[in-house]
Amino acid sequence: MSDGGSMPEAGLEQNRFSNYLLVSLRLAMTKEIGFEMAASNIRFGPGITHEIGMDLADMGVRHVMVLTDENLRPLPPVQTVLQSLDDHRVSFKLFDRVKVEPTDASFKTAIEFGQSGAFDAFVAVGGGSTIDTAKAVNLYTTYPADLLDYVNAPIGKGKPVPGPLKPLIAVPTTAGTGSETTGVTIFDLVEIHAKTGIAHRYLKPTLGIIDPENTRMLPSAVAASTGLDVLSHALESYTAIPYRERPRPERPKLRPAYQGSNPISDVWSLQALRMVAEYLPRAVENTEDNEARGMMLLAASYAGIGFGNAGCHLPHGMSYPVSGMAKSYKPEGYPVDYPIIPHGISVILNAPAVFRFTATACPERHLEGAAALGVEVSNINPDDAGRILSDRIIEFMQRLNIPNGLSAVGYTSGDIPALVEGTLPQHRVTKLSPRPAEAEDLAALFEDAMSYW
Numbered sequence: 230m231s232d233g234g235s236m237p238e239a240g241l242e243q244n245r246f247s248n249y250l251l252v253s254l255r256l257a258m259t260k261e262i263g264f265e266m267a268a269s270n271i272r273f274g275p276g277i278t279h280e281i282g283m284d285l286a287d288m289g290v291r292h293v294m295v296l297t298d299e300n301l302r303p304l305p306p307v308q309t310v311l312q313s314l315d316d317h318r319v320s321f322k323l324f325d326r327v328k329v330e331p332t333d334a335s336f337k338t339a340i341e342f343g344q345s346g347a348f349d350a351f352v353a354v355g356g357g358s359t360i361d362t363a364k365a366v367n368l369y370t371t372y373p374a375d376l377l378d379y380v381n382a383p384i385g386k387g388k389p390v391p392g393p394l395k396p397l398i399a400v401p402t403t404a405g406t407g408s409e410t411t412g413v414t415i416f417d418l419v420e421i422h423a424k425t426g427i428a429h430r431y432l433k434p435t436l437g438i439i440d441p442e443n444t445r446m447l448p449s450a451v452a453a454s455t456g457l458d459v460l461s462h463a464l465e466s467y468t469a470i471p472y473r474e475r476p477r478p479e480r481p482k483l484r485p486a487y488q489g490s491n492p493i494s495d496v497w498s499l500q501a502l503r504m505v506a507e508y509l510p511r512a513v514e515n516t517e518d519n520e521a522r523g524m525m526l527l528a529a530s531y532a533g534i535g536f537g538n539a540g541c542h543l544p545h546g547m548s549y550p551v552s553g554m555a556k557s558y559k560p561e562g563y564p565v566d567y568p569i570i571p572h573g574i575s576v577i578l579n580a581p582a583v584f585r586f587t588a589t590a591c592p593e594r595h596l597e598g599a600a601a602l603g604v605e606v607s608n609i610n611p612d613d614a615g616r617i618l619s620d621r622i623i624e625f626m627q628r629l630n631i632p633n634g635l636s637a638v639g640y641t642s643g644d645i646p647a648l649v650e651g652t653l654p655q656h657r658v659t660k661l662s663p664r665p666a667e668a669e670d671l672a673a674l675f676e677d678a679m680s681y682w
């Protein structure tokens with residue numbers, strides 16, 4: 230003991246304190262040494278939606294809350310689910326007030342409905358908005374709390390989900406968010422005009438039922454926007470900061486779901502890109518092309534498994550204020566009477582600007598991404614990686630009739646300070662950028678994203 234003598238206990242305390250400081254300092258400086266792969270349960274096949282009643286009966290479920298939106302309610306995906314529940318004597322209540330691009334208020338409405346029914350399982354039939362709403366209802370009815378308690382810090386308190394949730398079966402009807410495979414739920418916090426969310430492995434659905442029959446009704450414009458979300462999920466997770474570059478958490482349970490690029494996510498992300506290149510234009514241009522639509526559903530899940538473990542970065546982080554501050558844009562194909570910028574559009578509008586910026590950090594990964602999207606890259610100089618990848622994304626945007634940059638959805642340079650302010654708190658994703666982006670970098674990226682051709 231260095232200072233023993235007359236006050237041994239005080240010395241012991243001091244030593245303990247120094248050791249604590251040393252351990253804390255070492256942990257703060259230690260880079261991550263491992264990554265964890267959380268697999269998702271998905272079932273794929275045309276017609277498998279009919280099985281859902283049997284699944285719930287086999288789980289011993291007695292009373293189910295089925296969530297959907299009012300447009301989808303009369304259509305075959307919802308009707309098939311309800312018929313299957315009836316056939317297998319599983320009692321249910323239908324909640325059809327999910328809001329497309331949900332808000333804190335719409336989450337609360339759904340949670341109140343969930344609290345009123347003593348439900349022991351949840352079924353979500355719809356796009357990412359519906360599946361995300363169901364995750365929130367499952368969480369807040371199982372572990373009641375203020376809405377902001379589990380929301381990502383610094384916007385919310387970032388409390389971890391206390392334990393496992395009830396069964397949730399997700400039946401996606403769009404091929405985009407991959408929400409059926411992830412432990413993430415996103416909503417628009419209206420008072421700050423930006424999207425935020427909750428991320429925890431326990432939020433992951435028990436099962437995703439991926440049935441190509443369910444995307445038959447998908448309008449072309451929705452197939453385009455959700456398909457480009459898939460493309461960006463895959464590119465962002467493939468180019469995210471490598472997991473070893475993140476700080477090592479103090480305890481394994483504090484290791485985030487979004488861990489940075491890792492060898493297993495890479496496999497899913499690259500394959501998703503190849504599938505998008507082959508099937509997305511077909512799925513958009515011919516609504517009868519069932520093979521292409523089925524393959525895009527599968528691609529969305531592949532990308533979901535990739536980004537669900539690696540994470541997204543700047544295109545998504547920047548998309549949250551772009552969606553949250555929508556003023557007047559009403560997109561084709563979305564039957565809503567309020568302005569929205571669909572998630573996939575708000576993401577892809579930032580993507581070309583971002584990948585030009587991030588390519589210097591890992592040019593080879595940007596080139597591999599471009600190659601997976603069908604570009605011949607063998608003779609390309611790595612210095613051109615950002616331009617090559619961005620040009621390829623722009624080709625997809627043009628072919629799929631996506632608006633030409635942020636100016637085409639109502640933004641001007643005068644909006645950039647607010648867009649930057651809305652992006653800065655999105656640490657959960659922006660810190661995974663392979664090249665750090667400060668406020669001035671984000672301003673330059675938004676300016677670059679104003680128009681592309």
Ligand SMILES: [Fe+2]
Nearest residue numbers: 406458462576
């Ligand atoms: Fe997304």
